[in-house]
Amino acid sequence: MTALFVFVFWASVIFVIYSYTVYPLLLSVFSHLFARPVKSQENYYPSVGVLVPCHNEEKVIRRKIENILSLDYPADRISVWVGSDASVDNSEKIVRDFLDPRVHLWIAEKRGGKTGVLNGLAPLIDAEILLFTDANTIHQKDCLKYMTAHYADPTVGGVAGHINHASAGEEEYGENFYRRFESHQKFLEGSLHSTISAFGGFYSIRKSLFKPIPQNSYSNDDVIIPMNVISQGYRIIYEPRSISEEENTGDTSQEYARRVRIGAGNFQAFFWLLRFLNPFKGWPSFCYVSHKVTRWFSPVALFTGYFSCGILAFTIDVSLYKMLFATGTIFIIAGLGSRVIPIRLTRHSFYFLIMNIALIAGLFRYVRGIKSAAWSRTERS
16 A cells, blocks of 8 residues: 555656646747747738627726727727627616727627627627637737737637736735746747637637537636637647736635636536547647646646655655655645735745635536536626
């Protein structure tokens, strides 16, 4: 039994280290050796249809539409398509009040979540490029020009933008640090071939490449849609200069619920994308397995590693396991005590713990079954 726990511990450690350390290093080396430049072109202005899913967004939808219409992009090449997911507040009236012919409203017959809006509205949009964005995402004025420049390259099927998160409270939950870490990997993956996911509130694809996603697709369109584009032989590029902003709620329970929802969608996506476990699919397979699959399952590895280390620390006389178990315990206590000792280190520990606990909870949520793509939205400030 001791040999089994030793194996489980070191296998878990290697799994987590590969996900968070080895893969980013390999990515840096490979992107330097095998980068594929994109033939971008400034002042390239394909028509863009901005798709905004909306469910009871009366607090933000006017500002959202005004923000889109104010972007530094040819006015006759951009349009706004708001998809109301059976809203019961004043959202639809606010959209109708816009007299601009570029603003369109589509209303779902019944609630189907973001997935229902995307599947129902995307095929109706009259534009070369579909830009998917959330109602609470605010775009910088020049973001669209940076994004569309890459579509001059016919091998590019989609472009993911960057989202900055501003916290509404004192806690940032490590979100900004983690996003910087993720963004760098997305950029390097795109230089190899494709980033295999986008920030859900701000990404685009060629309309001709849009394929409907499963009706019960649960908070994972930013993985499923880009991977569908890659499946058709096109690249997904990450453009860090194309920037938008979102505001976190600052509410721990709401942020945790959001993470659980994302986690459930991640595991749902994993079983839909089993074909990308095939190494013969090249760089997309390497990036998908190394970046997403290992990250999604790392909470399981962390739990089994900590548990097996604890068994070894108390059953065999090896100082290494005692030291590692003590270190892990201190890390957990520091994270849980971040509100008592609110320094940067404990906040990052707290965010790392919450992120991984939410993934585990998301796994259980997925196992229980996901029948609908609809969920209660996060309260807007």
